[in-house]
Amino acid sequence: WVVAVGNPFGLSGTVTAGIVSAIGGQGRDAQYLDFIQIDAPINRGNSGGPTFDLKGRVVGVNTAIYSTNGGSVGIGFAIPAKVAKETVRQLIENGSVTRGWLGVSIQDVTTEIAAALGRKEAKGALIAEV
Known part of the structure; x- marks a missing residue:
């Protein structure tokens, strides 16, 4: 179980409870890879609050929700504490966060690109620019 604390809609000191639904991992959309997925209701105003x-x-640290209507549907995301701690350390020491980058631009392999490359399926990524 986890507890999410925040100020949704200006309601200070709100606490909700839920479970950890998933922790990053493969097979997840890349934008959610480094997050802890929780089902504790979190809404606008909870971002930045702790998850205990x-x-x-x-x-x-409560960060985002997945929602089709703008409200909580039981799919929330928290930045893992160790990631937040490292980010804070870098901000204190350097005034900014250093992010790794590869120096390339990629694009999806479309059906047309796959055919031009002699591939049977339109899967993967293509380095478009270095």
Whole structure:
């Protein structure tokens, strides 16, 4: 179980509970890879609040929700505490966060590109620019 704390819609000190639904991993959309997925209701205003485990340890920072209507549907995301801690350390020491980058632009392999390359399926990525 986890507890999410925040100020949704200006309601300060709101606490909700839920479970950890998923932790990053393969087979997930890349934009959610480094997040902890929780089903504790979080809404606008919860971002930046802590996510605690039942031992009172901060395990994440409430960050985003997946929603088709703008409200909580039980799919929330928290940045893992160790990621947030490292980000804070870099901000304090350097005034900014250093992010790795590869120096290339990629694009999806379309049906047309796959055919031009002699590929049977339109899967993967293509380095478009270096």
